[in-house]
Amino acid sequence: MKFLFELFPILLFFGAYTATKNIYIATGTAIVATLGQVIYSLVRHRKVEKMLWINLGLITVLGGATLLFHNSTFIYWKPTALYALFASILLGGWYVKRINVIEKMMGAQLVLPEAIWTRLLWAWALFFAGMAVLNVLVAFHYPSAFWLSFDTFSQCTPQAxxxxxxxxxxxxxxxxxxxxxxILFVIGQSIYLSRHITETPDGVAEVKSE
Known part of the structure; x- marks a missing residue:
């Protein structure tokens, strides 16, 4: 249920866009849906997770700019801004305060050697950085996207x-x-950890040193 709750705005965004083919209606829908998530969390749980606040801030600023200036470029930057922020938090915590954010988040469920925690930190940081770059390539360099036929965009007319x-x-x-x-990245991480995981008497998963 938590996973579906987190996907709620993006699913509504996709539904609105599919129904209307209008990026501005879809963006407005995503803003309202994300605000609804925050209100629901406040009413139901009396607290809002930091991730949700961050998402609301980005969708409000970039989505709002998209609607205000009638320019979809702003919303195209939203995933890149989010992923770049995540990568910066992970690497900033590591280099500035020597804090492994991944370990801080998952340490209660897993007992891992320091080396593996560090690998997980770098894996997630590089994944987020890669996703930030990939979004830019798809959004702004679409003619060279390898999954498109060679002349899809070069021959399209009119500009609209x-x-x-x-x-x-x-x-x-x-x-x-x-x-x-x-999902594929998380599965790959799980496979990597599963090679080393053993169950401790208190039910906490422990990973043996390599």
Whole structure:
């Protein structure tokens, strides 16, 4: 249920875009949905997770700019801003305060050697950085995207048709690409950890040193 709750805004965003083919209606829907998440969390749980506040801030600022200036470029930058922020938090915590944020988040569930915690930190930081760059490539360098036919964009006319194809590609990447790659990354991480995990008497998963 928590996973579906977190996906709620992006699913509504995709639904609104699919129904209308209008990035501005979809963006407004995402803003309202994210605000609804925050209100629900405050009423139901009396607290809001930091991740949700961050997401609300970004969608409000960049989504609001998209609607205000009627320019979809702002919303295209939203995933990159979010992933870059995550990577910065992980690496900033490590280099500035020598804090492993991944260990701080997962340390209650896993007992890992320091070396493995460090690998997980770098793996997530590089994943987030890579996703930030990939979003820019899809959003702003779409003609060279390898999964498109060679002349899809070079021959499209008028310009409005090209813009619509660009939006369609980016929306599909945002919904299916980012979620799919995140799931695959988590599965890969789980497979890596499963080679070493043993169960302790108190039920905490422990990973043996390599």
């Amino acid at each position: 048709t090209c813009d619509q194809l660009r939006e369609d590609l980016w929306v599909k990447f945002k919904v299916f690409g980012t979620i799919g790659m995140t």
